[in-house]
Amino acid sequence: xSKPLILVSNDDGITSNGIKKLVSLMAQIGDVLVxxxxxxxxxxxxxxxxxxxxxxxxxxxxGDQIPAYECSGTPADCVKLAKHHLLKDRKPDLVVSGINHxxxxxxxxxxxxxxxxxxxxxxxxxxxxxxSLCDYDTDAEMDHVDEFILxxxxxxxxxxxxxxxALNVNIPAHQNQKIRGIKVCRxxxxxxxxxxxxxIDPHGRKYxxxxxxxxxxxxxxxxxxxxxxxxYISLVPxxxxxxxxxxxxxxxxxxxx
Amino acid sequence: xSKPLILVSNDDGITSNGIKKLVSLMAQIGDVLVxxxxxxxxxxxxxxxxxxxxxxxxxxxxGDQIPAYECSGTPADCVKLAKHHLLKDRKPDLVVSGINHxxxxxxxxxxxxxxxxxxxxxxxxxxxxxxSLCDYDTDAEMDHVDEFILxxxxxxxxxxxxxxxALNVNIPAHQNQKIRGIKVCRxxxxxxxxxxxxxIDPHGRKYxxxxxxxxxxxxxxxxxxxxxxxxYISLVPxxxxxxxxxxxxxxxxxxxx
Numbered sequence: 001x002s003k004p005l006i007l008v009s010n011d012d013g014i015t016s017n018g019i020k021k022l023v024s025l026m027a028q029i030g031d032v033l034v035x036x037x038x039x040x041x042x043x044x045x046x047x048x049x050x051x052x053x054x055x056x057x058x059x060x061x062x063g064d065q066i067p068a069y070e071c072s073g074t075p076a077d078c079v080k081l082a083k084h085h086l087l088k089d090r091k092p093d094l095v096v097s098g099i100n101h102x103x104x105x106x107x108x109x110x111x112x113x114x115x116x117x118x119x120x121x122x123x124x125x126x127x128x129x130x131x132s133l134c135d136y137d138t139d140a141e142m143d144h145v146d147e148f149i150l151x152x153x154x155x156x157x158x159x160x161x162x163x164x165x166a167l168n169v170n171i172p173a174h175q176n177q178k179i180r181g182i183k184v185c186r187x188x189x190x191x192x193x194x195x196x197x198x199x200i201d202p203h204g205r206k207y208x209x210x211x212x213x214x215x216x217x218x219x220x221x222x223x224x225x226x227x228x229x230x231x232y233i234s235l236v237p238x239x240x241x242x243x244x245x246x247x248x249x250x251x252x253x254x255x256x257x
Numbered sequence: 258x259s260k261p262l263i264l265v266s267n268d269d270g271i272t273s274n275g276i277k278k279l280v281s282l283m284a285q286i287g288d289v290l291v292x293x294x295x296x297x298x299x300x301x302x303x304x305x306x307x308x309x310x311x312x313x314x315x316x317x318x319x320g321d322q323i324p325a326y327e328c329s330g331t332p333a334d335c336v337k338l339a340k341h342h343l344l345k346d347r348k349p350d351l352v353v354s355g356i357n358h359x360x361x362x363x364x365x366x367x368x369x370x371x372x373x374x375x376x377x378x379x380x381x382x383x384x385x386x387x388x389s390l391c392d393y394d395t396d397a398e399m400d401h402v403d404e405f406i407l408x409x410x411x412x413x414x415x416x417x418x419x420x421x422x423a424l425n426v427n428i429p430a431h432q433n434q435k436i437r438g439i440k441v442c443r444x445x446x447x448x449x450x451x452x453x454x455x456x457i458d459p460h461g462r463k464y465x466x467x468x469x470x471x472x473x474x475x476x477x478x479x480x481x482x483x484x485x486x487x488x489y490i491s492l493v494p495x496x497x498x499x500x501x502x503x504x505x506x507x508x509x510x511x512x513x514x
């Protein structure tokens with residue numbers, strides 16, 4: 001029987017340790033194609049390249065058996081180029097993105113380039129998962145992730161993912177205690193509160209660095225922040241229909257337009 | 258009684274005709290502050306600037322009475338800088354973004370810089386609306402929008418917008434027939450199917466232009482694409498909790514993790 005085709009992308013760039021790990025895991029269960037940004041794209045959200053050109057260059061970063069391409073664009077561009085230029089005849093059975101170096105829980109999903117690659121694939125009906133490790137160290141220990149990522153990817157390949165959904169999987173940083181399991185969660189009600197560090201450049205002009213402080217307002221135990229804090233892997237089904245259906249009635253009732 | 262404070266941003270850049278129109282309308286009902294990108298940011302999705310510095314420069318583009326700043330970052334950056342640097346003491350009563358030169362109906366909401374400014378504000382609890390004109394001509398006629406934008410902004414100021422929601426408002430291009438009204442809608446089930454136009458640069462190397470073809474699969478009459486096609490203004494309540502709550506149970510039932 002032929003192996004499934006798995007497309008791997010990320011947002012930290014094709015040379016990061018996270019994608020190297022993810023490619024090595026996916027190669028155990030499928031034929032792998034890698035298309036990933038040629039430079040870090042963190043915080044790019046669901047950006048696409050509309051007013052500029054794109055480059056795509058083949059490389060041997062993952063050995064002779066695994067075709068790999070670096071792309072000048074965003075994670076969403078990578079998925080589009082893979083599906084509509086490189087893979088015209090054979091469609092991927094699964095798209096995975098990551099492993100991101102840093103958490104994409106809660107509201108961070110909106111800013112996440114990792115998840116934009118997964119959501120882009122889901123829009124076109126391909127099962128897709130973004131994996132993030134809650135450790136910002138680019139050399140973080142990540143061998144504790146293997147069994148869980150393989151389990152989730154195998155379930156996606158055999159049972160599929162509900163239509164209109166991409167999975168946002170976050171994994172606790174390595175610690176002495178073993179991970180307690182995988183929790184299907186909702187997105188926590190938390191957000192970033194920004195401060196701006198104002199500085200003066202050598203030419204006497206002001207500039208800013210954005211500093212984000214993550215603030216969790218959520219008291220529930222069914223959300224991704226709780227899961228990570230309690231040493232569970234969080235798995236949030238994310239939809240790309242942003243309609244707040246409950247609000248349609250509210251607006252029709254209360255507004256006079 | 259003091260006037261409400263209205264923050265205006267966009268994604269086409271601070272010199273576009275769309276933001277000029279939106280500022281002139283908002284100045285009729287509130288005190289206006291403009292913070293908008295110094296260059297076009299179309300397709301930027303919910304990108305933020307995390308690995309680079311930001312610039313913010315005051316200008317007089319909208320006259321002496323309306324403070325205005327151009328920002329080197331994305332639409333989401335503009336809202337963050339406005340709220341957490343420029344406006345530390347007084348919070349805006351309303352954030353509006355646009356008027357975008359081009360449609361942001363259906364799945365385009367995900368790629369939309371216009372809507373990312375509105376959603377960024379909504380995350381922090383401020384009523385927020387993105388306005389888009391379904392006409393890509395940067396010199397498009399837009400006097401037909403005035404009464405509707407004013408009506409929607411006034412309703413938002415007096416009645417508020419449901420918590421967790423930003424409004425995505427799309428307005429049909431100018432035509433001979435008068436607009437039939439405003440419809441509260443859901444996001445249409447449509448998507449972009451991409452093609453890549455491959456070319457060779459003067460140095461003999463390949464590059465690509467992305468070409469998007471919009472394909473509407475939605476047969477309903479309660480969605481934004483239907484509204485625009487039938488000369489209504491569409492108003493979609495968009496949420497930033499991406500959790501597909503229905504899928505939590507499906508995954509818990511069907512998956513073995």
